[in-house]
Amino acid sequence: xLGKIEAIVIGGSWGGxxxxxxILSALPSxxxxxxxxxxxxxKNVVNSLEGILKKYSKVPFSxxxxxxxxxxxxxxxxxxxxxxxxxxxxxxxxxxxxxxxYFRPSIDVLFExxxxxxxxxxxxxxxxxxxxxxxxxxKTIAGKGGFTIVQDPSTAASGIMPSAALRxxxxxxxxxxxxxxxxxxSGKEFIWQ
Amino acid sequence: xxxxxxxxxxxxxxxxxxxxxxxLRQRYGYDFTGYAKASIKRRVQKFIDTIExxxxxxxxxxxxxxxxxxxxxxxxxTVNVTEMFRDPLFFASLKKNVFPxxxxxxxxxxxxxxxxxxxxxxxxxxxxxxxxxYGKSRIYATDISQRVLDKAMDGIYPIDxxxxxxxxxxxxxxxxxxxxxxxAMYGNAIFRGRLKKNVMFSAHNLAVxxxxxEFNLIVCRNxxxxxxxxxxxxxxELFLKSLPVFGFLALxxxxxxxxxxxxxxxxxxxKAQKIYRRIN
Ligand SMILES: C[S@@+](CC[C@H](N)C(=O)[O-])C[C@H]1O[C@@H](n2cnc3c(N)ncnc32)[C@H](O)[C@@H]1O
Numbered sequence: 487x488l489g490k491i492e493a494i495v496i497g498g499s500w501g502g503x504x505x506x507x508x509i510l511s512a513l514p515s516x517x518x519x520x521x522x523x524x525x526x527x528x529k530n531v532v533n534s535l536e537g538i539l540k541k542y543s544k545v546p547f548s549x550x551x552x553x554x555x556x557x558x559x560x561x562x563x564x565x566x567x568x569x570x571x572x573x574x575x576x577x578x579x580x581x582x583x584x585x586x587x588y589f590r591p592s593i594d595v596l597f598e599x600x601x602x603x604x605x606x607x608x609x610x611x612x613x614x615x616x617x618x619x620x621x622x623x624x625k626t627i628a629g630k631g632g633f634t635i636v637q638d639p640s641t642a643a644s645g646i647m648p649s650a651a652l653r654x655x656x657x658x659x660x661x662x663x664x665x666x667x668x669x670x671x672s673g674k675e676f677i678w679q
Numbered sequence: 680x681x682x683x684x685x686x687x688x689x690x691x692x693x694x695x696x697x698x699x700x701x702x703l704r705q706r707y708g709y710d711f712t713g714y715a716k717a718s719i720k721r722r723v724q725k726f727i728d729t730i731e732x733x734x735x736x737x738x739x740x741x742x743x744x745x746x747x748x749x750x751x752x753x754x755x756x757t758v759n760v761t762e763m764f765r766d767p768l769f770f771a772s773l774k775k776n777v778f779p780x781x782x783x784x785x786x787x788x789x790x791x792x793x794x795x796x797x798x799x800x801x802x803x804x805x806x807x808x809x810x811x812x813y814g815k816s817r818i819y820a821t822d823i824s825q826r827v828l829d830k831a832m833d834g835i836y837p838i839d840x841x842x843x844x845x846x847x848x849x850x851x852x853x854x855x856x857x858x859x860x861x862x863a864m865y866g867n868a869i870f871r872g873r874l875k876k877n878v879m880f881s882a883h884n885l886a887v888x889x890x891x892x893e894f895n896l897i898v899c900r901n902x903x904x905x906x907x908x909x910x911x912x913x914x915x916e917l918f919l920k921s922l923p924v925f926g927f928l929a930l931x932x933x934x935x936x937x938x939x940x941x942x943x944x945x946x947x948x949x950k951a952q953k954i955y956r957r958i959n
Binding site for chain 1: 693717931
């Protein structure tokens with residue numbers, strides 16, 4: 487049961503850019519939920535990712551500024567070298583504290599703070615990756631009643647990250663990027679109303 | 680006390696955090712009530728987990744009773760992560776767009792607010808030096824945490840970091856060999872004493888202290904992100920009071936004045952690098 491979803495958080499690492507491109511390309515321009523993406527990437531690759539991903543999104547797409555209000559029908563990308571967090575009043579906060587699981591932005595940090603704010607109106611998607619970030623975040627999302635989606639490790643460029651999450655939770659949906667994309671872009675019951 | 684996830688015995692609630700901060704304000708005058716909740720809560724939770732405190736009440740009691748413990752807490756919950764020439768393009772822009780205008784003044788006053796352990800400060804000093812401005816500059820370096828200020832005064836950093844910092848320095852357009860600025864000794868890089876000759880270090884809390892001077896340039900990067908919008912407004916007003924017309928304000932790359940009621944006092948000199956100038 488997907489229910490009403492207000493926001494979707496997505497985490498990816500090794501191979502994650504391609505997976506995110508597939509998802510973004512499939513979203514209709516009026517896609518209602520807020521989408522927030524945390525992708526690991528090397529330090530100091532300045533802003534190139536924003537430019538690349540933006541081209542694939544029909545939904546308005548940007549890297550948020552600190553204390554920016556979160557909109558529906560908008561895709562946000564966590565800026566490199568910052569952790570991205572969500573405040574209770576649905577405003578973004580940035581943080582330059584130490585990397586978590588060796589990464590900044592950390593998927594866990596984003597997922598955990600999103601789960602606190604959106605609770606059961608949140609869906610979390612954990613994609614391909616060669617480390618263990620995101621697992622705890624998925625566990626928190628599940629604990630708060632949110633909907634959890636994990637990429638089937640056998641379909642991932644690297645299955646380490648989704649496998650690590652599967653050791654912590656039993657996801658509501660497990661599948662390839664293709665089936666995840668179908669679920670969120672065309673699944674009627676999934677669209678936030 | 681609540682049973683939480685296996686690794687978190689004590690789960691901090693929002694109202695407990697608020698209550699804790701109000702008590703600390705009364706007791707010590709340090710005010711964290713205006714900090715952005717999501718990140719400060721994470722820090723306090725982490726503190727509780729690390730020292731394995733058994734309840735939030737116990738934490739509060741010990742903090743109120745034991746000042747040394749409070750100082751330790753303060754150091755642990757503030758985020759001091761920094762680096763030399765962080766965001767090289769920012770320093771390049773400062774040199775290109777701001778320094779030539781500063782050079783028209785007989786005397787330059789700069790405030791590095793939230794300077795942390797000094798890496799940003801020495802980066803500024805190095806570029807001022809290379810542009811021939813250092814001699815007529817005074818830099819006021821402040822932070823809420825005495826521990827990081829002590830480090831800033833020392834100007835000693837792990838030698839392992841120098842490779843990355845040299846890369847940043849070159850990327851920012853540094854003119855010399857970066858190693859000219861420090862002496863390598865016992866695994867450390869000791870920065871040249873002359874770089875801090877014109878620097879005044881002092882503790883200053885942006886959340887409660889007042890303006891203490893007027894400056895041609897205020898650099899306050901990656902500090903406002905830890906504050907909620909109300910506290911940000913207080914600090915921006917404080918900066919406004921500390922800047923003459925045509926004074927510069929430099930923020931972190933992801934910090935903006937766009938959401939501030941004071942935004943019309945400023946114009947953007949470099950949009951991407953978040954360098955502003957007061958215009959009225
Ligand atoms: C992430 S560091 C930024 C260091 C440096 N400006 C940079 O961008 O690399 C944030 C600094 O702000 C300081 N800080 C936090 N709250 C403060 C306050 N209320 N007043 C002054 N400094 C504060 C912290 O102690 C820390 O050193």
